[in-house]
Amino acid sequence: MNYENAELRRHEEDLRVSGSGVLVMGAWQVVKLFMQVFLVSPESFRLEADSTEEKIFYYTIFIGMLLIGALVIMATHAYIGLNAMHAARRKPYKKGYFAFTVFALVVNVLSLASYVNFFTNPESMDTTIASILVDLTVIYIYFTVVNASIRIKKLRAAEQEE
Amino acid sequence: MQLDFHYYATYCAAFLAGYSHEESLEIAYSAQFVDECSRTLLAKLKAPSHAATTQMQLELMDARTDPVGLQDITRIWAAFHFLPRDLHAEKKKCGKRYLDKYRLICGPNGELVKKTVEFAKGRPRQSVGIAMHVLADTWAHANFAGTPSLVINNTNNVFFELFPEGDGFIEKQITFVHKRSVPDDLENSVYTNSLYQSNENSIMNLGHGRAGHLPDYSFVRYKYLPAWGDYGELTKDNPSDYFKAFSQMVYAMKFIRGVEDEFVCNTYDTESVSPHEDRIREIIEKRQLISDDDWKAFGEELSGKTVEEFHLEKYFDEYMETEKKDKSSTFLGKFIRGAIAHKGMVIDEIYRSGNKAAGAAKEKRGLRFRLKKG
Amino acid sequence: MTIFQRIKNVLFGILVLAAGVVFLLDPSDEAYMIIIAFLTLGLAIRGISDIFFYFTMARHMVGGKVILYKGVVILDFAFLTGTLSNVPKIYILLYLIAIHAFAGAIDVLRAMEARSKVEGPWKLKCFQGVGNILLAVACLVFIRYTNTALIIYSIGLIYSAILRIIDAFRPTAFIVIR
Numbered sequence: 001m002n003y004e005n006a007e008l009r010r011h012e013e014d015l016r017v018s019g020s021g022v023l024v025m026g027a028w029q030v031v032k033l034f035m036q037v038f039l040v041s042p043e044s045f046r047l048e049a050d051s052t053e054e055k056i057f058y059y060t061i062f063i064g065m066l067l068i069g070a071l072v073i074m075a076t077h078a079y080i081g082l083n084a085m086h087a088a089r090r091k092p093y094k095k096g097y098f099a100f101t102v103f104a105l106v107v108n109v110l111s112l113a114s115y116v117n118f119f120t121n122p123e124s125m126d127t128t129i130a131s132i133l134v135d136l137t138v139i140y141i142y143f144t145v146v147n148a149s150i151r152i153k154k155l156r157a158a159e160q161e162e
Numbered sequence: 163m164q165l166d167f168h169y170y171a172t173y174c175a176a177f178l179a180g181y182s183h184e185e186s187l188e189i190a191y192s193a194q195f196v197d198e199c200s201r202t203l204l205a206k207l208k209a210p211s212h213a214a215t216t217q218m219q220l221e222l223m224d225a226r227t228d229p230v231g232l233q234d235i236t237r238i239w240a241a242f243h244f245l246p247r248d249l250h251a252e253k254k255k256c257g258k259r260y261l262d263k264y265r266l267i268c269g270p271n272g273e274l275v276k277k278t279v280e281f282a283k284g285r286p287r288q289s290v291g292i293a294m295h296v297l298a299d300t301w302a303h304a305n306f307a308g309t310p311s312l313v314i315n316n317t318n319n320v321f322f323e324l325f326p327e328g329d330g331f332i333e334k335q336i337t338f339v340h341k342r343s344v345p346d347d348l349e350n351s352v353y354t355n356s357l358y359q360s361n362e363n364s365i366m367n368l369g370h371g372r373a374g375h376l377p378d379y380s381f382v383r384y385k386y387l388p389a390w391g392d393y394g395e396l397t398k399d400n401p402s403d404y405f406k407a408f409s410q411m412v413y414a415m416k417f418i419r420g421v422e423d424e425f426v427c428n429t430y431d432t433e434s435v436s437p438h439e440d441r442i443r444e445i446i447e448k449r450q451l452i453s454d455d456d457w458k459a460f461g462e463e464l465s466g467k468t469v470e471e472f473h474l475e476k477y478f479d480e481y482m483e484t485e486k487k488d489k490s491s492t493f494l495g496k497f498i499r500g501a502i503a504h505k506g507m508v509i510d511e512i513y514r515s516g517n518k519a520a521g522a523a524k525e526k527r528g529l530r531f532r533l534k535k536g
Numbered sequence: 537m538t539i540f541q542r543i544k545n546v547l548f549g550i551l552v553l554a555a556g557v558v559f560l561l562d563p564s565d566e567a568y569m570i571i572i573a574f575l576t577l578g579l580a581i582r583g584i585s586d587i588f589f590y591f592t593m594a595r596h597m598v599g600g601k602v603i604l605y606k607g608v609v610i611l612d613f614a615f616l617t618g619t620l621s622n623v624p625k626i627y628i629l630l631y632l633i634a635i636h637a638f639a640g641a642i643d644v645l646r647a648m649e650a651r652s653k654v655e656g657p658w659k660l661k662c663f664q665g666v667g668n669i670l671l672a673v674a675c676l677v678f679i680r681y682t683n684t685a686l687i688i689y690s691i692g693l694i695y696s697a698i699l700r701i702i703d704a705f706r707p708t709a710f711i712v713i714r
Contacts, residue, residue, distance in 0.1 A: 001391060001394040001395070001396050002394060002395040002396070002397065003392075003393075003394040003395075004395075005395070006392060006393040006394045006395070007393070009320075009387065009393040009395070010392070010393040013393065013598065013599055013601075014601065017599065017601045017602050017605070018601070020602075021601075021602075021605045024605065024609060025609075028609060028612070032616065035616065035631075038627070129615075130611070130612055130615030130616070133608065133611065133612065134608060134612045137604075137605070137608040141605070144601075223539070224539045226540060227540070253596070256596055257592050257593070259592060259593060260592065260593050260596055312594075312597070313593045313594055313596060313597040313600070316597060316598070316599075318598060318599055360603065362589065362593060387598050388598070389597045389598050389599075390596065390597070391598065392596075392598075393598055
């Protein structure tokens with residue numbers, strides 16, 4: 001058994017799998033966003049308007065913003081995910097994905113603070129726990145991308161020196 | 163391994179070990195019969211079903227994969243086709259369930275193969291054939307386990323065939339397909355394997371299914387990442403392994419005959435084999451799916467006699483026409499008793515190592531296999 | 537398919553068939569709740585077992601992390617399904633239609649893969665997948681007429697169940713390397 005590049009292969013596999021995990025999570029976030037808006041809390045987004053034309057206008061703006069938001073979420077995740085996968089497979093990739101990943105990791109870690117208030121509400125405890133679970137997994141995926149990227153860079157540099 | 167090695171190569175090895183032509187044929191038949199003796203066949207012969215040494219496709223399709231069913235599958239495959247190399251292997255930071263499966267990984271020159279060969283000494287030639295089948299398979303089926311397990315037997319797309327060039331090898335990506343009717347395409351490195359199933363205990367994850375027939379082709383060299391290997395890259399050199407398997411079979415059978423005093427692992431009878439080394443390597447390295455004709459021709463050169471083709475039903479009539487009380491003295495009767503005894507020995511060893519993956523061997527008075535010598 | 541997988545498929549098919557018939561005959565709020573409850577429970581068990589499998593076994597396997605991610609996504613899907621118990625029926629129906637359409641799309645993709653790479657029956661699977669997608673589209677077209685949409689959805693459930701039961705009795709290509 002040749003363990004010579006085992007660590008490098010492990011991190012490449014981690015980066016590849018986590019990259020695809022970021023893509024899946026991105027798609028899932030978009031689906032959940034739409035479900036949240038239209039299925040779970042549709043009444044939160046009911047707009048007060050005087051006329052039908054105004055309602056249509058406001059709803060169009062609202063849907064447009066929603067679509068833009070979804071696009072931004074998907075584009076960010078696709079940028080990170082695809083470039084991570086390409087980096088893992090030694091294909092050409094954009095190095096900016098690393099910065100985006102670090103940013104997303106920090107944002108997600110900080111967003112955990114918002115759960116503090118939810119623990120005082122026992123009615124939505126099950127959904128809160130579920131959300132925390134998913135957010136922790138997302139943080140883990142981003143952390144894996146960051147960690148794997150750093151380790152791969154070092155190991156490949158060492159490999160080239162040899 | 164396939165019929166070419168289990169039957170014809172075993173005949174050649176037996177002859178080189180000093181057995182006569184007829185004795186070598188008996189040993190060769192028994193070695194190949196391990197791949198044929200399923201519960202379906204035993205039912206046809208009205209023979210004990212717990213003597214089964216293999217399972218056919220249809221039997222596997224209907225096999226249960228609950229804990230009891232898994233033990234039943236493991237008993238057959240671990241005992242006859244994927245003999246564990248090290249029942250006390252250690253792996254850090256893993257649970258008992260994983261460790262039990264990890265310890266079933268097959269490989270040559272383990273303690274169990276030594277016990278297998280020693281167990282066959284003083285027993286009928288059918289037991290010698292069984293032992294040779296098991297020994298040969300430890301080389302071909304190394305690094306896979308005889309139990310359904312995704313986490314041990316899985317493979318991924320890091321799978322390359324190695325072609326010798328100069329001092330090294332060139333790598334060619336192997337493509338796996340799942341079409342049983344299409345033969346393996348040797349020229350383009352396209353091989354059939356079993357489908358990926360994420361269920362840990364799926365039959366598709368039994369043995370070397372995820373690597374297709376590659377372990378059974380004597381000519382192929384390949385490298386891949388075994389699922390259990392912590393991302394280590396494993397290179398399998400079948401030509402080298404098959405040659406060692408052949409040499410070790412000669413050595414083992416010399417020990418069984420009493421020519422050698424003891425059977426020591428990692429020992430090969432190079433003395434008897436070296437005059438024929440070029441010939442054997444030529445057969446092993448020839449890029450063909452089946453090598454029956456080449457091994458047969460070699461065997462006939464060695465003995466000067468015709469090596470008859472493997473005929474499955476050769477001893478069926480003798481077994482079926484004999485009265486029940488005398489069946490154990492027929493050829494198949496001896497094979498059946500040998501298979502039960504060998505299986506019991508292996509299951510016992512696995513159980514006593516603290517591994518319940520194969521269940522426990524039942525020891526009943528009168529059923530423990532004891533046979534007179536010869 | 538092993539014999540036990542076939543039995544499991546037949547039993548599941550009968551369950552879905554019963555659900556379709558119940559939905560058709562008695563489209564009450566309780567029927568919706570029961571379906572949501574079963575779906576939530578099934579997905580939660582699947583997700584938790586995947587996560588458990590990862591931590592006990594698959595973390596030692598090359599490429600095992602994908603099982604963890606799969607388990608978490610399925611578990612989140614289960615919890616999300618569970619939160620739908622308090623929404624109007626129409627939205628639950630939309631959700632179930634979307635799942636149906638997604639399952640149909642997966643069936644079509646698998647049938648296409650079976651056709652090119654794997655030796656196995658693909659026409660039935662493809663037919664099943666296309667049928668599910670068309671039924672989902674029909675439900676969406678009639679979504680404003682809740683009862684019509686519900687009838688179409690119930691027919692879709694019964695159709696899926698019957699095809700699943702038929703599939704369980706078909707011989708399947710089974711490649712096991714010995």
